Amino acid sequence: MLIKKRTGYEIPSSEITPEQVYLNRRSFMKGATLAAAGALLAACGPDMSGAPKGSAPADGVAPTPGATGAATDELGDPLNTYDDIITYNNYYEFSTDKDGPAKLATNFPTSPWQVAVGGLVANPGTYDINDLRTKFDQEERIYRLRCVEAWSMVIPWLGFPLSKLLDEVQPTADAKYVRFETILDPENMPGQKSPWFDWPYVEGLRLDEAMNELTLLATGLYGKDLLPQNGAPIRLVTPWKYGFKSIKSIVKIDLVADMPTSLWMDSAPREYGFYANVNPDVPHPRWSQASERRIGELGRRPTLKFNGYEEQVAYLYEGMDLRANF
Amino acid sequence: MKRDRKLQTQLLRLAGHVGALVPLALLLFDWQTDGFGPDPVREITLRTGKAAIILLVASLAVTPLKLIFGWNQLHPLRRNLGLYAFAYVSLHLLTFVWLDYGLSWALIQEAIFEKWYALVGFGAFLILLPLALTSSQWSMKKLGKRWTKLHKWVYVAGILAALHYILLVKNTYTQPFIFASILAVLLLVRLAPIKQQVIRWRRNLKRKKSAQISTH
Numbered sequence: 001m002l003i004k005k006r007t008g009y010e011i012p013s014s015e016i017t018p019e020q021v022y023l024n025r026r027s028f029m030k031g032a033t034l035a036a037a038g039a040l041l042a043a044c045g046p047d048m049s050g051a052p053k054g055s056a057p058a059d060g061v062a063p064t065p066g067a068t069g070a071a072t073d074e075l076g077d078p079l080n081t082y083d084d085i086i087t088y089n090n091y092y093e094f095s096t097d098k099d100g101p102a103k104l105a106t107n108f109p110t111s112p113w114q115v116a117v118g119g120l121v122a123n124p125g126t127y128d129i130n131d132l133r134t135k136f137d138q139e140e141r142i143y144r145l146r147c148v149e150a151w152s153m154v155i156p157w158l159g160f161p162l163s164k165l166l167d168e169v170q171p172t173a174d175a176k177y178v179r180f181e182t183i184l185d186p187e188n189m190p191g192q193k194s195p196w197f198d199w200p201y202v203e204g205l206r207l208d209e210a211m212n213e214l215t216l217l218a219t220g221l222y223g224k225d226l227l228p229q230n231g232a233p234i235r236l237v238t239p240w241k242y243g244f245k246s247i248k249s250i251v252k253i254d255l256v257a258d259m260p261t262s263l264w265m266d267s268a269p270r271e272y273g274f275y276a277n278v279n280p281d282v283p284h285p286r287w288s289q290a291s292e293r294r295i296g297e298l299g300r301r302p303t304l305k306f307n308g309y310e311e312q313v314a315y316l317y318e319g320m321d322l323r324a325n326f
Numbered sequence: 327m328k329r330d331r332k333l334q335t336q337l338l339r340l341a342g343h344v345g346a347l348v349p350l351a352l353l354l355f356d357w358q359t360d361g362f363g364p365d366p367v368r369e370i371t372l373r374t375g376k377a378a379i380i381l382l383v384a385s386l387a388v389t390p391l392k393l394i395f396g397w398n399q400l401h402p403l404r405r406n407l408g409l410y411a412f413a414y415v416s417l418h419l420l421t422f423v424w425l426d427y428g429l430s431w432a433l434i435q436e437a438i439f440e441k442w443y444a445l446v447g448f449g450a451f452l453i454l455l456p457l458a459l460t461s462s463q464w465s466m467k468k469l470g471k472r473w474t475k476l477h478k479w480v481y482v483a484g485i486l487a488a489l490h491y492i493l494l495v496k497n498t499y500t501q502p503f504i505f506a507s508i509l510a511v512l513l514l515v516r517l518a519p520i521k522q523q524v525i526r527w528r529r530n531l532k533r534k535k536s537a538q539i540s541t542h
Contacts, residue, residue: 080364088364096498099363149496151365196498267497286493288440291433295364299428 066156067223105228119254136160143239158220175255204260346410378414443493
């Protein structure tokens with residue numbers, strides 16, 4: 001598998017980190033020595049199983065380097081351990097408990113797997129997951145994931161920009177939005193028998209959001225193929241939006257003219273909007289979004305506008321009222 | 327007969343203590359062994375909250391169970407269960423302001439005014455506090471009729487606790503609705519007309535029973 005290091009948009013961390021956040025980063029300071037030790041270990045080989053399990057709740061999280069050797073995101077925050085990322089999941093198709101998906105998804109069949117790409121495109125096609133993995137260079141992208149429930153992680157994804165796939169199918173002039181759909185498989189996804197939601201899971205992006213350089217179709221993390229609890233074999237990652245936008249186990253991608261209604265918009269329209277951009281100034285109707293808890297740390301850190309990706313995405317929303325378009 | 331009754335009460339009391347302390351023991355065990363998983367703060371918050379609401383509902387169940395089934399031996403459990411509920415509520419609140427929000431007043435203020443569920447939960451705590459403080463026999467005697475009046479506020483605390491639970495879940499309302507329904511039944515039974523009906527029904531049942539015994 002070809003793993004290309006991301007080069008496009010390195011920003012000096014001094015430019016992007018608000019001072020308050022910088023000062024707040026006590027866990028990072030405490031973990032600095034461990035981080036150094038981790039970096040030394042990394043030189044010996046990509047041993048992911050060495051992620052120290054017991055250290056998770058403590059302040060000093062020993063970062064495990066990703067496939068390209070980086071141990072932090074561009075803000076200097078350590079990656080979450082592989083163990084945390086594969087055992088703490090929101091995936092209601094399996095369970096509403098955080099540790100439920102890892103237990104219930106073990107036998108979820110992710111091969112063979114096809115993704116049908118169509119709708120308002122000149123060149124529709126059905127892609128086999130193996131073709132997607134080889135056709136497009138797989139890059140490592142270290143992204144923050146901010147859940148609408150106010151917790152967050154730093155995850156080294158492996159995948160390719162959605163724009164590359166869209167270039168291939170050639171959206172027509174009428175295409176304004178992209179609509180994604182998760183597999184409907186209640187036999188293997190016990191949560192899809194839950195009456196609280198109208199399955200399957202649906203998500204959407206505006207076409208310019210979908211074409212943004214940050215928007216990733218992920219097929220792996222920490223240099224390995226995705227596990228079912230993380231959305232195997234292929235999922236969306238939009239790091240400036242709340243986690244629920246990053247739809248998992250995708251089987252269908254359609255270019256459409258009208259704004260798609262997502263599963264969350266459908267089940268609680270007052271609480272979940274189409275955009276779902278991370279924004280500390282726009283509270284969820286029932287809870288604040290001003291701060292978040294990084295998994296692996298005690299205490300809270302202030303939430304950053306667009307989850308710290310303002311420079312890359314703010315242009316998409318110029319002149320828009322972000323309170324009305326939540 | 328009287329001694330049996332006393333033993334039964336003591337055993338029930340013991341069972342109440344043990345049951346109420348199990349969640350605490352599990353918390354301490356997992357604290358010592360790092361057994362909370364990737365997000366310990368969330369886990370501790372959820373567990374203390376759940377223990378609190380279960381114990382609060384249990385203490386509110388004592389009076390209806392006495393009324394409907396005549397299980398008067400449950401009576402001494404009422405206060406203990408209520409006090410344990412308050413203890414878990416306090417741990418729950420402490421987890422929120424200290425472990426989670428690091429005693430950062432600015433963040434807590436924001437959370438309380440933006441998050442309805444935090445405000446509602448805090449309201450329940452404020453109600454339970456004076457009730458816990460006046461739970462002794464001494465206060466009961468000292469306050470007389472006012473004691474009963476004061477302690478009726480526990481119903482409001484129960485409603486706030488159920489609301490707090492409903493307000494914080496993300497669309498999967500099964501569990502909070504179960505708690506809310508149980509609570510609704512326990513409170514409805516206390517309403518005068520329903521209570522009278524239950525008492526009448528019990529009296530009839532007793533009469534029938536004694537009539538049966540005398541005819542045999």
